[in-house]
Amino acid sequence: MLALSVGHGVWAQQVPPRPLGIDLPVYQAQPAGDVRRVDNPEGRITLRDALSLALLQNPELASFAWETRAREARALQAGRPPNPVLGTLVEDLGGATHVAGAEAAVQPQTTIELSQLIELGGKRAARQTLADLARDLAAWDFEAARIDVLTRVSAAYLDVLAGQELAALAGRTRALAEQVHQIASTRVEAGVVSPIERTKAEVALAGARIDEQRARRTLDAGRTRLATLWGSDAAMFDGADGDLSIPPSLPPFAVLQQRVAQNPEVARWTTEIAQRDAARAVEAAARVPDVTVTAGYRRFTEVDRNAFVIGASIPLPVFDRNRAGVQEASDRIAKAREEQRAAQSRVTAMLAEAYGRLAGAHDEAAGLASNVLPGARSAFESIEEGYRLGRFGFLDVLDAQRTLVAAEGQYLRALTGWHKAAAQVERLIGMPLADAASPPPATCGDKPSGLSCQ
Numbered sequence: 071m072l073a074l075s076v077g078h079g080v081w082a083q084q085v086p087p088r089p090l091g092i093d094l095p096v097y098q099a100q101p102a103g104d105v106r107r108v109d110n111p112e113g114r115i116t117l118r119d120a121l122s123l124a125l126l127q128n129p130e131l132a133s134f135a136w137e138t139r140a141r142e143a144r145a146l147q148a149g150r151p152p153n154p155v156l157g158t159l160v161e162d163l164g165g166a167t168h169v170a171g172a173e174a175a176v177q178p179q180t181t182i183e184l185s186q187l188i189e190l191g192g193k194r195a196a197r198q199t200l201a202d203l204a205r206d207l208a209a210w211d212f213e214a215a216r217i218d219v220l221t222r223v224s225a226a227y228l229d230v231l232a233g234q235e236l237a238a239l240a241g242r243t244r245a246l247a248e249q250v251h252q253i254a255s256t257r258v259e260a261g262v263v264s265p266i267e268r269t270k271a272e273v274a275l276a277g278a279r280i281d282e283q284r285a286r287r288t289l290d291a292g293r294t295r296l297a298t299l300w301g302s303d304a305a306m307f308d309g310a311d312g313d314l315s316i317p318p319s320l321p322p323f324a325v326l327q328q329r330v331a332q333n334p335e336v337a338r339w340t341t342e343i344a345q346r347d348a349a350r351a352v353e354a355a356a357r358v359p360d361v362t363v364t365a366g367y368r369r370f371t372e373v374d375r376n377a378f379v380i381g382a383s384i385p386l387p388v389f390d391r392n393r394a395g396v397q398e399a400s401d402r403i404a405k406a407r408e409e410q411r412a413a414q415s416r417v418t419a420m421l422a423e424a425y426g427r428l429a430g431a432h433d434e435a436a437g438l439a440s441n442v443l444p445g446a447r448s449a450f451e452s453i454e455e456g457y458r459l460g461r462f463g464f465l466d467v468l469d470a471q472r473t474l475v476a477a478e479g480q481y482l483r484a485l486t487g488w489h490k491a492a493a494q495v496e497r498l499i500g501m502p503l504a505d506a507a508s509p510p511p512a513t514c515g516d517k518p519s520g521l522s523c524q
Contacts, residue, residue, distance in 0.1 A: 088500035183366030191358025
């Protein structure tokens with residue numbers, strides 16, 4: 071199980087990670103002062119390499135890990151009892167009295183007291199529970215950030231894959247333009263066509279070369295953007311390996327909608343409501359007065375005697391019984407329940423939008439692959455051969471080439487759009503899309519510590 075090191079905490083049991091990326095290592099907060107070494111891979115990388123590097127080295131994710139560790143320390147501190155208070159009191163310093171018309175010095179009295187505040191009403195237990203749940207909320211924030219990093223890295227990696235394909239497409243287009251230019255030059259030299267066709271071919275070839283350069287610059291920018299997600303300023307890897315193919319079918323939206331409860335932004339609200347209920351318990355405990363007991367030793371210098379002193383004090387809840395504090399905490403619980411419903415609706419709406427993009431890209435890619443691309447390729451090959459034989463003009467070749475390039479570019483964009491939409495859907499359901507058709511797991515593990523599974 072994926073776990074985060076948080077000192078003495080048990081984050082893995084209280085906030086189980088989502089199935090998405092559960093087998094990947096994640097950053098662990100190390101003792102302060104350790105110098106982090108950032109790995110920047112060379113050669114070719116895979117998506118798993120990029121995801122692992124980002125989860126281990128992404129600075130934003132690391133900040134959430136440190137916040138979880140800090141909340142763990144606060145939870146430990148919340149369970150500590152108040153310290154005793156040691157006090158010293160010296161009375162009658164410099165005093166004087168009149169006895170039989172004569173003035174005599176009054177000997178001072180020294181008192182040493184030890185006081186201890188005794189918290190009543192379960193204050194310490196309530197404070198401990200509140201701090202534990204605050205730690206769990208930080209763990210939920212870490213889990214949401216982890217999945218967000220997975221999604222961002224996947225999208226950036228897809229941009230690199232698509233950039234490589236677009237650069238290759240631009241290279242093929244430039245090669246086709248060179249081939250057409252050579253054919254046009256041969257025909258011009260043979261006196262078959264006017265030299266203007268060679269000029270047109272040169273213009274088309276120059277445009278293809280510009281498009282290829284633009285595609286390569288876009289690819290370089292995408293590689294750098296991907297490298298920044300694992301904390302590097304520059305990309306050292308040569309290329310990315312991956313397949314942009316898509317599955318033949320999609321899970322129904324109703325099946326995916328059942329997985330919305332696994333989204334950390336939704337699942338965290340169970341802990342959030344419990345935490346606010348714990349805050350109400352803290353406010354309710356504050357209504358019970360605490361007792362301060364005192365025990366000490368007093369030295370009477372004048373008579374050379376010692377004595378013990380004991381005492382106790384308790385505030386009288388006459389004017390302030392903290393009713394408004396309890397009411398405020400209760401109102402915040404009601405607010406949290408509404409926010410929970412709002413989060414459920416918001417994630418469902420985002421899922422519907424992402425699923426719409428997913429299904430649209432799937433239909434577009436399938437239609438282009440089965441109908442448009444074969445026809446465009448066949449038409450270009452036929453027209454190119456016909457131009458070589460003098461059956462078609464240069465404009466026919468140029469139009470067929472543009473149609474083929476546009477269809478291949480549209481197909482690549484559809485594939486990239488599908489994979490990016492799939493990454494968004496996986497972020498919203500908290501699991502890989504390929505596993506979404508299996509029955510939803512029990513959500514008992516998502517409950518905060520101290521709550522029973524109903």
